[in-house]
Amino acid sequence: MATRWGLCHVGKISHDFSVDMKTLPPGDHQIVVVAARSLERAREFAKKHSIPKAYGSYEELASDAEIDMVYLDVLHTEHWRLGLLVLQAGKNMLCEKPFAMNSREVGDLIAASKKSNVFLIGVYNLQFVLMVFNGERPESIHATGVLLNSGMDEPMVVMKFPRNRLAFCFFSIAVSLPNNATISGTTGTIRATLLPHEEMARDPEIEVVYVGTTQPYHLPVGMLFMKAQKNVLCEKSMAMNLRGV
Known part of the structure; x- marks a missing residue:
């Protein structure tokens, strides 16, 4: 059913x-x-x-x-x-x-x-895995993790796809991770890296920045990019209060 x-x-x-x-x-x-x-x-x-x-x-x-x-x-x-x-x-x-x-x-x-x-x-960033595998449905999903003293969990997920392909995902709030993804195949490797906000703000080739962080961070992140002379498109709501706006 x-x-x-x-x-x-x-x-x-x-x-x-x-x-x-x-x-x-x-x-x-x-x-x-x-x-x-x-x-x-x-x-x-x-x-x-x-x-x-x-x-x-x-x-x-x-x-x-x-x-x-x-x-x-x-x-x-x-x-x-x-x-x-x-x-x-x-x-x-x-x-x-x-x-x-x-x-x-x-x-x-x-x-x-x-x-x-x-x-x-x-919901977390498993969507990236499904994008890499072009929307294919995994044959199996296995998850494990540990429970921190704060009560939050540190999970790891392994997804098995057809033709003996695997995806490994790890998320953490306890340690600083490099915020990147590695896609490895038989003929090469692709590495995708999420730039820190400060590095993105310094990039002269960027004209417009889309701010899609959680609402409490709209103000500091938006100010960072605008002070760097970037145009900003901010996700709703724009800020937490009128002062922030």
Whole structure:
């Protein structure tokens, strides 16, 4: 039986999620409901992606008995409030990054998932692996890790793809990693590196910078690039308050 998904929000990432979901067998996963604060927007999104039901409130989504899993794609500041709504309604949840605004909110979400005995999963940069493998579905996924004293986990993921190909992913908040990716094959190697903000700001060949960091960092990162005479396109919301704007 297919896992029945509900989408919490109708933003661009939910659009991308819906498009990607269509590459999977319908017998495994189906999006059956979408919700937004506006019923009109939810209906437009549902029509565009052939989703059977649309709701004009997130409370209706949480109370729908036909949903197995909810994908949470609202603004970061709403992850805690709406995440609790979904988890306390007994729904498994896949939460877009960042997980929450602080450790207290993360703890509340984890506690709610344990109390309701449901899965709570975060989204991280495994998308890069799927891009490298051109959207292929892995044959198996194995994950391991350690739990830090802070309560956060340090995970490692191994994904096995057809024709004996492997992807290794490691993420850390405890140590400083080089922020790069290495793609190795039988005839060569490609290395992709994420430049530090300061190095990017000094690059004379860059004219426009897209700032897509988490909201609390929009102000310092945006100021860094503008002081370096770069044009900036900032993801919403622009800043945390009027002073920051």
